[in-house]
Structure formats: C-alpha cells, structure tokens
Amino acid sequence: MPPKRQAAAASDEAYLQIGEVAERTSVTQRTLRFYEEKGLLKPPSRMDGGFRLYSESDVQRVERIKRLQSLLGFTLAEIKDMVDAEEVKMQLRAQYRPEAALSQKKVQVLKAIEVTERQHDLIRQKVAALTDMQFKLEERLATFRSWLDQIDEQLKAEAKAKSKPKIKV
Amino acid sequence: MPPKRQAAAASDEAYLQIGEVAERTSVTQRTLRFYEEKGLLKPPSRMDGGFRLYSESDVQRVERIKRLQSLLGFTLAEIKDMVDAEEVKMQLRAQYRPEAALSQKKVQVLKAIEVTERQHDLIRQKVAALTDMQFKLEERLATFRSWLDQIDEQLKAEAKAKSKPKIKV
DNA sequence: GTTAACCTTGACGTAGACGTAAGTTATCGC
C-alpha cells in the first residue's frame, strides 16, 4: 500500500500533489506541467521541497480545458485565450476596491466583453454546423433503415421461394 | 497574366486541376495530395501527362473535410471513417443490381448504421456541451454588461462631483 | 536514518497534419 499523504498547507484549503490531480483529472503529470509551461495553468504553490501543490479550482480548470479540447476541438492556444478572458473576470472581481482607475477598469470590461462575444459567436457557428450535421445523419439513418427493411423483405421472399419453389423470379 | 486553362476530359463534366481546386477550397496543393495519400480523397483521374483531374464533387468533399476538421475538431482518421461510411452508401446505391449476395448487403447496411449511430451520438454530445458553454457565456456577458453600467454611473457621478464639488465622497 | 513511493527538471522521441524546397516533367499560348 502506498503511504497516504494528507498534504495541508498554510490555508484551510486542502491542497493536492500533482499525482492526485493527475489521477482525478485523468491526465498525466507531464500534461499538467506542460499546461503550466504554456500558461494554461498558473504556476501552483509549492512545498518547501519544491513539490507542486494544487487547489480544487485547479482541478476544475483542468477539467474545463480537457472538455474544450477533446470535445470541442479547440487548440491549446485558443483555450489559453479563453481562460485568460476568465482571468480578467476574476481580476476585476478581486480589484473591486481600487476606485482609482475607474475608466481604466471600463476599458478592461469592454475588452472582456469583446473577447466573450467573439467566443460566443464561434460557439454559435459550431452549434449551427453540428446541428446541421446531426440532421443529415438522421436522414441518412432513416434511409439506411428503409433499405434494411427492403432487404429483409427480399430475404423473406427468397426463403419462401426456396421452400415452395414454384414461382419463377 | 497566368494562362487560363480549361481542362476538359473524356466526359461532359468540367474537370479541374489541382491548382484550381486548391484555390477554390482554400487549401494547399500539398494538402490535397496528402488527403489522397491518407485515403480521404479517392485517387482522382489523371491527364495523359499525369496531372490530377478533380471533379466538382471532389471540391465539395474537401469542403466537408475542412468543416469537420476546423469547425468541429475531428481528426483526419475520424473524418476518414465518416467519409468511408458515406462511400458505403454510394457503393450500395451503385451495386443495387447484384441481388446475389443479399445477406452480405445486409451486413454492410448494418455496419453503416452502426457507424452512423456512433457519429450521431458523438455529435449530440458535442452539441450538448456547446449549448451549455453558450449559455454560460451569455450569463457572463450579462454580468459584464451590468458591471459596465455600474461603472458608467459611477463615472457620471464622479463628473458631477467634479463640476459641483460640494458633496464629499 | 533508511527506504519506498513520490516528486523535480531536463532532454529527447513521436504521431498527426501538413510546409517547403529540389529537381524534373507537362501543358499552353504564341
């Protein structure tokens, strides 16, 4: 049995080592380090010895990345843009206090809106294309099934002709 | 000016050389040869000298491939499966006459149905995930816009306070 | 304080999807 480790950090949050995150997200440790390298994951905190310590939100982020990638076919670069846009949101929420640069904050929000709208548009295009494909596949399935019926009837007729070989084809 | 070529082949159909297909589909000639190599495009007919001659349906096929790839993130291997499934359809339609191997035909149709159903399921999953994302993006946009409104109001209040600097913040 | 399990940073390898260059051959317009 491997020794169970309950890594607890300075805060009250339960922190996870890379191995556990890898297991829970079904990606390899290599992938997690790679995402960090590429800026998809922010550099996590570390233990004194240098071991990475991830939070639950990191786990969720990895899961989102994976969904965007495998299910929807975005590249990591595109996904980085998306998660960066979300970072903007968080940053804005965090710096809700400094009323100082109000107009600057406006610029940021406007930018975030622009990015989000672009993403939304992209998604809409994909949904449209996919529903179109879906429809065509349904049509095709209907065609196939009708063919199958026809074949089955022909097979039945054939069998009949064989057992009672009177009628000429 | 480059010399305009109107390549006409044995049939009545207007055939296209690789350059024109590339231009019209916005892919490179290399890509077209690569797709042929990988079985995504059937080897086209050739001129006496060996130049490839594509048909209009080839153009459409390339366009479908590109849509499946860039918009929906399928790999070329997956796309090959799909177009192969379509080939089955065409083949069945073509060999509609040889009543000989009827049960064999049935097997083919069943296989085609299976493949198509898998594809259909995959698409449904993707649509579901995408519409979910779409919804979340819309929520986020609403949030951003309300923030923007708040900021604008604050800015207005600020301007007022500046022109009439009586009230203390 | 030793040891097994876990983690670290390189660094090289790979599969998919083409890009790009070289050298040669075809076709077309004149």
Added chain:
DNA sequence: GCGATAACTTACGTCTACGTCAAGGTTAAC
C-alpha cells in the same frame, strides 16, 4: 517548337501536444 507557368514526385522540416526515459532530490512511515 519554345518559353513561361503549372504540376509531379521525393524527401526532409516544422509545429502541436504531449510520451518517455534518465538522474537525481523529497516526504512519510517505520
């Protein structure tokens, strides 16, 4: 029939998204 332009094959290069050692440091439990 000749020059300009387009296509052909062959082959090595590239970028993405990791996989896979290798050589070593860290942690927890005994």
